[in-house]
Every structure is written in C-alpha cells, then in structure tokens.
Amino acid sequence: MSALDFQSLGLSEQQWSRIKELANSLSPEQALWLSGYFAGMDYRLREAGSSGQLPSGKSIGKGADGEVAARPISILFGSETGNSRELASALASGLRVEGCDISLQAMGDYKPRELKSEHDVLIVTSTHGEGDPPATALDFFEFLESKKAPELPHLRYSVLALGDSTYEQFCEAGKRLDRRLEQLGAERLVNRVDCDVDYEDTAADWIRTVTERLKESNDRAQLGDGAADDISSLNPASAAIFDQSNPFEASVIDNFVLTGRGSSKETRHVELSVEGSGLGFEPGDALGIYARNDPRLVEKILESLEMAADAEIVIDGEPRRLDVALSESFELTSGTTRFINKWAELTEAEELDALRGKEQASERAAFLERNHIIDIVSRFPAKGINPNEFIAGLRQMRPRLYSIASSSAFAPDEVHLTVATVRYPLNGEERSGIATGHIADFCETEAMLPVYIQPNPRFRLAADDTPILMVGAGTGVAPFRAFMQEREVRGTSGRSWLVFGERNFHTDFLYQTEWQQWLRDRRLNQMDVAFSRDQSAKAYVQHRLAERSRDVLAWLEEGATLYVCGGRNLAPAIHATLTQILKQEGGHSDVSAAEYLGAMQSDSRYQIDVY
Template sequence: MTVFDFHGPGLTEEQWRHISELAGTLSTEQALWLSGYFAGLDHRKRELSPSTDVRPHDGRVHELATGSLETRTITILFGSETGNSADVASALQESVGREGLEAVVADMADYKPRQLRSESDLLIITSTHGEGEPPATAMDFFEFLESARAPHLDDLRYAVLALGDSTYDQYCEAGKRLDRRLTELGAIRLVERVDCDVDYEDSASEWIGAVTQELKRSRDRTSTGHHAPDIALQPRITKRIVDQRHPFRASVIDNIVLSGRGSTKETRHIEVSIEGSGLKFEPGDALGVIPSNDPSLVSALLDALGLSSDEEVSIGDRTVGLGQALTDEYEITVGSTRFVNQWAELTGADDLVALRGKEQVDARSEFLFHNHIIDVVRRYPMPGVRPSAFIAGLRNMRPRLYSVASSLSLVPDEVHLTVGAVRFELNGEPRSGVATGYLADRVAPTGTVPVYIQPNPRFRLPADDVPILMIGAGTGVAPYRAFLQEREARGASGRSWLVFGDRNFHTDFLYQTEWQRWLKDGMLTRMQVAFSRDGRTKSYVQHRLKENAKDIYAWLEEGASLYVCGGRELAPAIHATLIDALKQEGKLSDVSAAEYLGTMQSTGRYQVDVY
C-alpha cells in the first residue's frame, strides 16, 4: 500500500476522502511544499497556545480571549450630533471590510453598554457637544462607562477618534474621556487617539488607515506567524453625492413672514426646490443650510482691519480674495477662544492677554457674549495685520440644521422650513444671526441656497396605526407639520395629539389654519396650546401637560409614541412634568417613573430633538 492508504489520527471519513482526492492530483514538488505548509500550521498552533498578541504601542502582551483573531468581534460605535461621526463609522466599516474583516456598526444611543464585557475590538468615533459634553444620544453610554458599574475590560482592544472644534476650551473632550476611562478599565489601545477639528476628513482618513492596518497586521500575525509588511493605507472617506462639502443649490420658491403683524419676533416659512438633486428625506430629518456672511459686516470688518477685499489668502490648496474668504469661508460674527488667543498675541493688549488660559473660561465667555469679532478689532486695533494672521484666529463656516417642515410624499421635490430670525442690538448696533439673517434678509424667491439633507434616525414616525403625542414650542413645531403631511399622504389611522406653545395667540400661532383643517378632517385628533405672554401669568406647554395628566398617562399606556422638539431648555422641563404625571396617574415612585420613560426612550417611543 502507498503512504496515503491509511487514516491519520482523528480524521473523519469526509476529511480522509478530501485528502485522498487532493493527493492524487499533486506532483512530487507540490506534495513536499504541502507537507511543509502543514508543519508550519502545527508549529504556529503550538506557539499560540495560549494565544497572545504583542502590542505595538505600549509593549503589553494582550491575551486574546477567543484564541484567534478570526473569532474576535469588531464593533464600530459612534456618538453623533450632526451625522459626521456616523459617516466616519460607515467609512471605517468599508475600509476593514475591504481587508476581509467583518465589523458591526452601532449608534451609542442603541448600544447596550453591558455588551462591553463580550467585545473584542471596539472602535469608537464620537463628537463633543458644547463645553466637553458627549452627544445627547450618547449620554447613557457615557454615564454607564464612567460609573462604578462599568466592568473591567482586560480583554478589550480599542481605538478612539474624537471630533470637535478647537475654538472651544474643552476640545474633543468627549473622546478624551472615553480614551481615559477605557484605559482605567484595563482595555488596551489599538492605535493612538486622534483629535479632529472641524475639517476632520483628512485626519479621520489617516486614523481609519491606521486602525485598518493594525487589524490586518494582527490577523496576518495570527494566520501566518509573522508580521505582515507595513502597508500605507489611506482610505478616503466616501462622501455622499450631496453633502455639506458638496451642497445642492436649491432654488427658493417662497420666503414669507409667518408670524403676524405686531409679533415680538420674526418667524419665516421658507420653501426651496430640490428637483434634480436626487435628495431624499423622511419626516424628522433636517436640512443643512450653508450660509454666507452679511456683505455689510464683511465691509465693516475690512475697514476696521485696514485691509482690502482683493488681498489674497490661502485656504487649503486654494487662493482666494480676502473679501470672498470672509464672506463664505469663515465665521466672523461671534468670537471664540481661538480668536481671543490669536488677537491677544497679535496686539499684545493687556485685557485680551488676561483672558487667556483655562482658568479664565468664565471671564472669556462673558467678554465674548458682549463683544463680537468686529467689536474686538475696533477696541484693540492692529494696524498692518497680515490677512493670513487674522484668519488664523477664525473658525470655518459651519452649516446650520433646520428641521424639515414638509413631507416628500405630499410635496414632492420641495423642502419647507420654519425659521426664527435672530435679531438683537449689541454695542449700539443692530445684529442678526449668521444663518437666520442670511435666510431672512438675503435669500429671495428666484435665488438659491446651498443645502444638503442631514438624516435624523432618532426622530421618526411609528407605524401608521400607532398614536403620536407631539410636544413643541416655537419653531419646534416644524417636524410635526411634516409628520401630519406624511400621515395624510399615507392615509394613516393612528390618533395624533399636538401640544404647542409660543408667545402670543394672535401673532405666533404658527400654521394655525393647517392645524384647524387637520382637526376638522380627523388627521389631528386633539390639540392644546399655550401662549406665554397673553395672560398675567406665563403659561407654557408643560402647564398644558400637567392639566391633561390623566389623558397623557392613558395615551402612553395605550402605546403612544412621544415627541419633544424645541429649544434645549424645553426637554428637561417636559421630562420633569412627565415624571409627575406618571407618579400622579400611575401611582409610580420616582424610580419607577424614571424607568418607565427610560424604557420608552430605549424602545424609540420617546424621542427628543432640541437645538
């Protein structure tokens, strides 16, 4: 008999059949090579028992909990306010996928923190909101991770990409917090954290490349027993056809004042055409608007600087006139920490120098609240300043997001917005918001506006037969107009209840005739309103909720989905009122009421969109 005519140790009949069939096709050289190959596999398996992975960054040896990289999980976790973190997460998933590695992407809002115990490789992208806070949808994840309940994570490898704005004192602080805490819990850093400024794409792409390369090298070490050669991976973030970098010029259909004559504020209804853009959206999504600065402010700032609009400045690989740069590229209204530091260095002004440093956060914020950039330049002039030195202290122009107030199903190829114009006086001069002033004063019918769609998956309608309870104040009513238009177009059967508040009944009852029509035809089941300045005592939406606590509780018990939209201060006031209603009508304790709402939030029945 030949050498192949016997069963090896532990081989099944099927394994033996495959080996016999293969052996009959091999040449002598191929058989010799194959014997060496299997000998190498045996050596590698013995070497990896127990399996180890030597860390390239800190020298620690990390015991792979599952024995080999092939059985390890890769989870990409993102926390996002505007969608940038979600975009980077998708790009990272594509990058590791091209290397044959499977990764799962999850929003921190949907992620169960106790799953951390079973994770192998955790790749995190998070933005920072305000002064060092995580995105609102990621608060639960941060609270768990930073609490005593968080588990030891000695078997976890991780990487963090932090998105932020360097003009804020707590730059990328949310990402830094995660990085520190994961290290404290024993996790091992896969690659160094990268902090990204507003122009995040290049830094994010480099981080994606580093993470992908490290995961690939780890896999190759496991499968071949040696390090794979370093390969410079620089995947580019694949951008959508229309996004904030490549907006669509939407034609303005209508731009009218929605508030009545005599109102103490100005609210506008704006309609734009997106025909030919290919843009799609759902009720609850936002329209990103990329504004330009007021030409009169640009002119005044150039005069204060003693500079010409024709002087050239470099922006990336482009050279443009200073006037164009100040109009389209930079924020020139509200100052920032970066601007204070830069102007203090250029002018040497004692008042500004005294505002530098972390310990001066409060004083600096107070100063910037009372002084825009032009006020600072006028008060502390710098004759002969170089244009490049001035713009070095400015932030890049940021898009503004507005809830869509229309349904694509009912009004195809259009987007409607409800915009409150920001107008005030500062240092004896009238001022306006960058974007609201742009939309109210300089965007006329037949003009165009650069726009893109920003999805908001955390603010979505339920099934057509599910009741919805919509709570909104001021322009926060916008998405509810889209909700009812969508339900009208779909012939939805679910009940709907709107609780709306604003200043005055006669001037600020936004979309009054539309709500009345929907009430008449039954699309809107019931409506309560609160107008804070009509009576001797102020009345807000939370007062209407308190008055209707019994019915609120009944709707929630019947499975209604609850929505809150408006200014950031609205959400906690509504939440507290709901807690009281649950305690009063459901006889729940503080803890049980909080758990009730927490369950609604985790299941998508309680959704909040604040600005």
C-alpha cells in the same frame, strides 16, 4: 425576497433589516452607485480565492477551517447633529472593504456590559452643552462611569471627540470616555483626538492613524496600504451626487414671516426647490444649509484690517479672492479661544494676552460673549499683517441644520423650513445669526442656497396605525407639520395629538390655519396650545401635558409614540412632567417611572429632537 430567501444567502434577520432600512433611504443615483460598490467587493473577494490574496496585493486572514476570518471591531458613536454618526459610518465602511468584521452601533443601542467581551472598540462622540454627552448616549456614559463597569484589561480602544472650542468644556464627553476606559485597564490603540467644529482634516488623520495601527497589530487580517486617505474615500454615501461635501444649489421659492405684526419674534417660513437634485428625505430629517456672512460685515472687517477685497489667498490648494473666502469659508461673528491666542500674538495687546491660558477660561468666555471678531480687530488693530495670518485664527464655516417642515410625498421637489431669525444688540449695533440673518436679509425669491439632507434616523414617524403624541415648542413644530402632511398623503388611521407652545396666540401661532384644517378633517384628533405670555402666570407645553395627565397616560398605555422637539431646555421639562404623570396617574414609583420611560425610548416610542 422572502425570509427563506435571505436566510439561504447566509444573512441574519438583523443584517436583512439593515439592508432594507438602507435601501429605503437611497435615491436612485445612490442605489445605482451602491450596486457597483458591492459588485466591486464581490470581485475582490472572489479574486482572493483560496490564497487569501486580494488583487491589490492585500491579504485576508484565515481561520482554522480555511474560511476567510477577520478581527472583530466595534465602532460606537454618540451623536446630536449627525456628524459623529457620519464619521463612524465612514470608518466602518472603509474597514469592511479592507476585510474587517465591523459592528457599527449608536451608544444608545449598545449594551455596555458587552465591553468585557470586546477586543477593539473605536468611539466617535460629540459633546453637548457644557461637557455633557449626547442625549442618546447618557445610559452608556452612566454605566461606564458607575461601579457596575467591568475591568477591561483585554480591550484596545481609541476615541475621536467632537466639540466646539467656544465652550470651556471642549470635547469633554470624549475626554470622559478616554479617562474612564484607561481607569478600567483598557489599552489605547491610538491616543484620543479632539476635533473643533472644522473637524474634517483632524478626523481624517485619526481615521488614517487608527487604520495604520490596526494594520500593524492585527494578526488575523492584514490591512492594505492607502486606506482612509480621506473621509470621502471611506464613505460609500459620499459618492452620492449631493451631500455635505458637495451641496446642491437650491433656489428659494418663497420666504415670508410667519409671525404676526407686533410679535416679539421673527419666525419665517422658507420654501426651497430641490428639483433635479435627487435628494430624498423622510419626515424627521433635517436640511443642512451653508450660509454666507453678511457682506456688510465682510466689508467692515476688510476696512478695519486695511486689506484689499481682491487679495488672493490659497485654501486647500485653490486660489480664492479674500472677500469671497471671508463670505463663504470662514465664520466671522463669534470669536474663539484660537482667535484670541492668534490675535494676541499678532497685536501684542496686553489685554488679550492676559486672557490666554486655562486659568483665564471664565474671563475669556465673558470677553468673547461681549465681543465679536469685528469688535476685537477694531479695538486691537494689527497693521501690516497679511490675509493668511488673519484667517489662521478663524474657524471654517459650518453648515446649520434645520428640521424639515414638509413631506416630500406632499410637496415633491420642495423642502420647507421654519426658521426663527436670531437678532440681538451688541456694542451699540444690531447683530444677527449667520444663517438666520442670511436667510432673512438676503434670500429673496430665486436666491440660491447650498443645501444637503441630514438624515435623522432617531426621529422617525411611527407606523400608519400608531397613535402619535407630538410636543413642540416654537420652531420645534416643524417636523410635526411634515408628519401630518405625510399622514394626509398616506390616508392613515393612526390618531394624532399636537401640544404646541409659543409666546402669544395672536402673533405666534405657527401654521394655525393648517392645524385647524387638520382638526376639521379629523386627521389631527386633538390639539392643546400653551402661549406663555398671554397671561400673568407663564404656561408652557409641559403644563398642558400635566393638565391632561389622564389622557396622556391613556395614549401611552395604548401604544402611542411620543415626540418632543424644541430648545434644549424642553426635553428635561417634558421628562420630569412625564415622570410625575406616571406617578400620579399610574401609581409608579420614581424607579418604575424611569424604567417605563426607558423602555419607551428603547422601543423608539419616546423620541427627542432638541437644538
């Protein structure tokens, strides 16, 4: 369709751009479903006719000219793993169907000065680390909490905060926004809701409450009953065959250790078959995996609690065997504040009771760091409790996200992962991470793993002719392998530069032969490596960038897109190094260097994916 065609339909360039972006991300099954979804919307609006009445009895408000009007609502999200984005998208989809004029934006893309012109703002945000906002939302928070923020007496708002109760600053990012908006004079549409990692039911309640409040107070568009009954009813993408709520059972094709003999780490390469799933993904996306608890741990907990494996419990109205539920549905390693409180009630143990309350936050955190759930139930036994009392203190099993290390164009019907196995001693025993331990110890060839695709639109491969500078530490090299495979299939002309870091050259050079082959083929134009433990002075990827500072600036000046992927400490180290390079080689001040990097981020030329 030409520009004239879409404009003749009344679509703006921004709307057309969003439609194209959505269309390119859909599987055939999703596209088919979505066509029916919009056809249904068309029918509903046509049936409303001049009366403004929808077939279901719902009404749409009218403007002075008789055209259908809807109250404008802005939905903003700050997301690290994609959960906030999914919930915000679900809310937006449902409210649009109900006749609301919705603007959905990431906080990083939103101009916060526009808040003074808003009427209703709904915010969904996660918390990163110890109370910090997501990296992509830092500018929004900085503005709102500064003296530049305007008074907002005409604004109504509500905040859905996502977090993890194992952290002391639980949902602090959402709390900060809630407090600040109140200070600026805004009115709460609905009180803030704080969600733990098992957020689905709590989030659905917030969505339902927000929708009902809008129905009561919206004098331009009356919303109908029954909206937001659950998250899936609001989200058209949930009708896809396989997604987070309905994962695909992928079979393991291969699973082997990448690191060499004598390495201080165990990093694995895992290949999964997704043939027949219809799952589509782009380089930069992640794979969500629902792992299982170690069966030996399940057995030890049942033995400690003196509970039968075949005891029946009910989850979401469905009967389940206790051992199966403990294996698949609940996290059984690290304890939480909720578990401490519950177990203190059941056991009446004075030591546990002394850990309860906000005043004991630091002592409780130290205790939970030293003790897993098995340690707590073994040390403080509770006799005669029923299984439902025990699981009431547990949190639901959450999926783990891993950057996809392959291109679907290069390896159709497959997803490759680069997984660092987490193992550590605790209380005289070797412990493992839930997902990485499951993958390493129980996922041999033909084993099955429930998976889904988690899109990552903020980490996207640049245009074919654009130079790319990829900085990866450890398993952070995974998406760059996908980038190079994609560029190989496309036969692109854009230059590529990899800066890779790990511990030791001889044991930890992940995918070494592949990088060297791409170098020989001139698909990879430059590679620098940093192996931190091969010499007395530690060397990291930021040091390699500093050593090549003149080349780094030249690439950036030529329009290269810079990618950073690795552990959370990597991003600030790289940012500081880039700032120094701009000052040293480009003559920038601290202020102009910050503006330079900020402009790169705004133009999607500086993309970060940390975990």
